[in-house]
Amino acid sequence: MAEKMISNNKQVILKNYVNGPPKESDMSLKTSTINLKIPDGCNDAVLVKNLYLSCDPYMLGRMKKIEGHYTDAFAIGSPMVGYGVSRVLESSHPNYKKGDLIWGFTGWEEYTLVTDPSTSFKIHDKDVPLSYYTGLLGMAGMTAYAGFFEVCSPKKGETVFISAASGAVGQLVGQFAKLMGCYVVGSAGSKDKVDLLKNKFGFDDAFNYKEERNYNAALKRYFPYGIDIYFENVGGKMLEAVLNNMRVHGRIAVCGMISQYNLEHPEGVHNLSALISKRIRMEGFLVLDYYHLYPKFLEMVMPHIKKGKITYVEDMADGLESAPAALVGLFSGRNVGKQVVVVAKE
């Protein structure tokens, strides 16, 4: 029988299903206890200490009761679940051993018994900040890679527009596009974010969409000859303006539509006929379908990181107590770069 090693376990709990925009008060902190031993008979599991947690916009979909959503809703009263970087304390799974570092789904708590670690990735290269595996080297990085290279089929010299461009995904899409030799412009919601795009991530240009009265005119200013590739993160009026400014045979990777997630009545897009006249390919995608490319992605991105050719800005929130505010902040643009919650340093 497994001996008992009881520890306190701080957790972030979903208190109620979210209606409208998420609030910090939809979540609460709770301290429960956990036996830091894998229970007898619990095969193929790992018990982990969580180090870094990732705040992601899709989590909102799991905090609401949405019919037909591609993920299950979180259980009320239970710790929320998300991507994180964790250290294995004990394992009954043949692929993992004590001391391994992994990234994948885990609980929003200090310690988690992961009963199905088959979707987790073992971290082999520790020569980079570990927190990168919540973003650049994790789900956000794979999203940028798959969305840009697989969905957009970019070519050297093409013009690329990215919305929510300074965030976890957008900052990488822009850097990948520059590596491809594209002309890249991003939109973001503050002057500081625009400065980051131009001065840190090497975008050719950038603008603050909150200061533009007419997105159509703004896009015409930055793309007088039109847009070949749009990496869509926001939806709504921006998508409509982009369609007006796309070039013939352009591609649109529909990654997200964050401006629509909290609206009771999502806005309509009234010029979809541009898809026909300009022969545009507009394709939605989910990163989940592309994880088989993870080794190829690491092979491409790691040398660039180590040579300083790809950089990554993270927004670190300290402690599980700060997790609800950090998650809610994604929907008002409070985060600058990838929003991470630091649970423990090691």
Ligand SMILES: NC(=O)c1ccc[n+]([C@@H]2O[C@H](COP(=O)([O-])OP(=O)(O)OC[C@H]3O[C@@H](n4cnc5c(N)ncnc54)[C@H](OP(=O)(O)O)[C@@H]3O)[C@@H](O)[C@H]2O)c1
């Ligand atoms: N398809 C997939 O598999 C997949 C995977 C990951 C992410 N996504 C999607 O990709 C997008 C970016 O995700 P991320 O993780 O990189 O998030 P992020 O950009 O790091 O954070 C969200 C950002 O969205 C912007 N935003 C919030 N509300 C907005 C609004 N009403 N209008 C315009 N912009 C708004 C804010 O930036 P500003 O200050 O610039 O407004 C905020 O910082 C999201 O739509 C997400 O759902 C999709």
